Amino acid sequence: MKSYKQMSKEELLAEKAELEKRVEGFKAMNLSLNMTRGKPAPDQLDMSNTMYDTLSKDGFISEDGSDTRNYGVATGLSEVKKLFADVLKTSPENIYVGNGSSLNLMFDSIMRAMVFGEHDSPKPWSQVEGRKWLCPVPGYDRHFKVTEQCGFELIAVPLKEDGPDMDIVEELVKDPLVLGIWNVPCYTNPDGYVYSEEVCRRLASMKTAAPDFRIYWDNAYVVHHLYNEESKQGSLPDILSLCKEAGNPSRVYEFASTSKITFASAGISVIVANEENMKQAVKIMGIQTIGANKVNQLAHIRKLPNVEELKKHMSRHADILRPKFELTLDILEKEIAGTEAATWHKPLGGYFISVYTVPGTAKAVVAKCKELGVAFTPAGATYPYGIDPDDSNIRVAPSFPSLEDINKAVEVFAVCVKLSAVEKLLSV
Template identity: 50%
Template sequence: MKSYKDLSKEELLQLQAALEAEYEDAKSKGLNLDMSRGKPAASQFDMEMDIMDVLNSSSDYKTAAGMDCRNYGLVDGIPEAKKLMADMMGVANADNVIVCGNASLSIMYDTISRSMTHGVLGSTPWCKLGKVKFLCPAPGYDRHFSVTEHFGIEMITVPMTPQGPDMDIVEKLVSEDEAVKGIWCVPKYSNPQGYSYSEETVKRFAALKPAAKDFRIFWDNAYVVHHLYEEKQDHILDILAECEKAGNPHIVYEFCSTSKVSFAGAGIAAIASSKENLDDMRKSMTMQTIGYDKINQLRHVRYFKDFDGIEAHMKKHAQIIRPKFEAVLKVLECELSGLEIAQWTEPKGGYFISFEALNGCAKKIVAKCKEAGVVLTGAGATFPYGKDPGDSNIRLAPTFPTPEELRAATDLFVLCVKLVSVEMLLAQQA
C-alpha cells in the first residue's frame, strides 16, 4: 500500500471523501459493541462452570491438616491455596504468600492505604510526609494510576520499552529522590503492550538502591499464566528470589489472582513478599478481617489441584482467546500496514493490544468509533492522570466480543483510524 504521507493534497481529499461515505454507511448499521475493558468472554466462563460442582452440601470442607473452612481462622489463607498461588507466581516458598479475597486490586489498594496511614516497616506514614511520588511506566494499567491518584500521590511517567520500563530513568529517580516510594509494574504480558520484562530488567529492579528505605516495587503479575501460544511463551525471573540475591529482600510486593483463570468476580488473590513485609501486613489484616473466604480457596484448590491443573486449564482459555487476537492483528496488518499512520504490538499473551496512531489522533479515533457504536478504552487512560502527551495510544481489548462482533468492531476501528489520519495529514498541509 502507498503511504498516506506520500499522497498529494488532491489524493488525500479524494480519499477523505471515500472514507467519509464509508463511515456514514457504518454508522447506519446501528452497532452497539463494547471493547473498552479486558473482560473474559462468556464462553470462557461456560467452560469452567463445573468448578461450582466441586463443593456441595455433602462435601468435606476440611483442609488436609483438618481445618474446617466453614469456620474462623487462617487469616492468611489455607496452606493448599498458598501453595497453589506460590506455584502460579513462581515463588519458591509458600510461607512468603498470603491469600486474600477475590481481587488483587483490592490488595494493592489496601497496601497503599496501609502505607499512607501506618507506614512501611516502622517508617513514617506517607500521609505525614510533605510529598509522596510513584513511578508509573506508561502506557500502563489505568486502575493502578487511579489508586495512586485517589490517595493524592504524585505520579511520574516512565517510558516503556519492549524490555520493560526504561531502567536508566527508574534507577536515577529512585536513587536520587527520597519522595519516590514505589513503582507500578506489570512484568509479564504488560497492560496494554503485552511486553515481558527481560532478565536484565528484573535483575536491575532487584538491585535498586532507593533513597527511601520504604520504597517498594508493586509487581502486579496479573498475566503470569495467560499465554496465547503453548510453543511461544515468555518467561520472567522470580523477582522475590532476585531481590533476595541482591540483598533487597523487602523491596518488592508481588500480586496475582485467578480473576481471568476462574471467574472474574469470584477468584482468589494473593500477595507474595518477605516475611517481614507480610508480618507488617498481618498487623492490619487482623483488625480488618477475621479471615477471607476459605471455602472459595478450597473450591479452587479442589478444582485445579495443582499448578499443572492451572496450566492445562489456561490452554483452554488460549484456544478461545488466541483466534480473537489473530483476527484483530490480521485486519490491522491487511488494512494499515504500509500506510505509515499506525503501529501496534503483537503480544504472545495477556489481554490487550497496544495501538499507536499518529500524534494528536487517538481521542478523535475513539470518539468516531463511539459515534458509530463501538466503545473503546478512553484515549489517555493508559497514562497517569489520563493524559497521553502524544494523544496517540489506544488500548484494544479483543477478548470480550464474540468473533462476529470483533470483526465488525475492528473493521470500524481501522476505518476510523484511516479517516482521522487523513484529516490530520490534510490539516498539516493547510
C-alpha cells in the first residue's frame, strides 16, 4: 500500500471514504471486545490447576523439615530461594520470598525508604524536598503511579531498543534530588525490548549525586520468552553483581513474581538485594509480618522444582501466547504496512505489542475503537502522569482474548489507526 504521506488529497479522500465504510460495517456488528488486559488467559491458568494437589498427597513439610502451615522461616523456603537464585543468576541468600504481588513488594520497598530511609540515606526520602524519579518511557503505568503517589516528580527518559537512553540518564543523576529509576530489563512493558549488557553496566557504574540512589529492576518477564529465546535471557547479566563490581553494591533492588507463570495475584514474588539492603528490609518487614504464605511457596516448588521444569512450563505458556501475538502482528502488517500510519516491532517475549500511531492521533484511535465496542489501553497510560507528549503510543495486549476476538479487535484497531492518520493529513 502507498504511504499516506505521498497520497494526493483526492486519494486521501477516497481512502477515508473506504475506511468509513468499514467503520459502518463494524458498527453493525455491535462488538464488545477488550484488548486492555495484560493478563494470562484461562487456558494458561489451567496449566497450574493441580499445583495444590501435592499438599494433601505429600504433606506440608518443606525440604529443610519446616512445617509450612506454621510460623517460621520468615524470608522464604530455601528451595524456593534456590529456584529464583538460579533463574535470576544470583545467590539464595540474596532472595526474600513474598506473597502474590511483586508490585506490592516494590511499593513497600519505596515506602520503607520514604519512612525510614535506606541504610545509606542521609535522611528518609519523605524528607527530601523536590525528590525525583526517572521513568523510562513508554513504561508500566503502575510503576509510575507508585512513585507519583510517594510525591516524586516523574522524569521521563526515552527508552531505546537496548534500554533507557543512558547519555540522558547519566546527566540526570548528577542531580542529588534524583533518587531512583524504574526498569523492566527483559521484555520492557510495553515495547518488549531487552536491555543490552552495556546499558546494564552503565546503570550499575554511573556516578550518582544521591548516595542512596536505587535502581528498581523489575524482572517481571525474565522467563517469558515467546520463542524460547535463551540467547536474549542469556545476554541479560545479573545486575547485583554488576553493581558490586562497579563499587555500588547497594544500588539495586530486583523483583520478580510468578504472576504470569502460575496464578496472577495468587503466586509468589521475590525481592533480590545485597546483604546491606536485605538486612535493612528484613529488619522492617520482620516487624510488619511474621512471614509470607509458605504453603503456597511449597505448592509452587513442587510444581516447578527446578529451572528445567520451569522452562518446560514457560514453553507451554509460549505455545498459547505465540499464535495470539503472531495473529496481531499479521493483521497490523496486512492492514497498515506501507501506509506509514503506524510503526511497531515484533517482541520476542513479554505480554505486549507497542504501536506508535501518527503523532497526535493515539487518543483519537482509542476513542474511535471504544465507540465501536473495542477497548484498548487509554492512550498516554504508558507515560508519567498519563501524558504522552506525542500522543502516539498505544499498548496492545493480546494475551487474554481468544484468537477469534483478536482477529476482529485488531482489524477494528488497524482501521481506526488508518482513519485517524488520514484525517490528520487532511486537516493540515
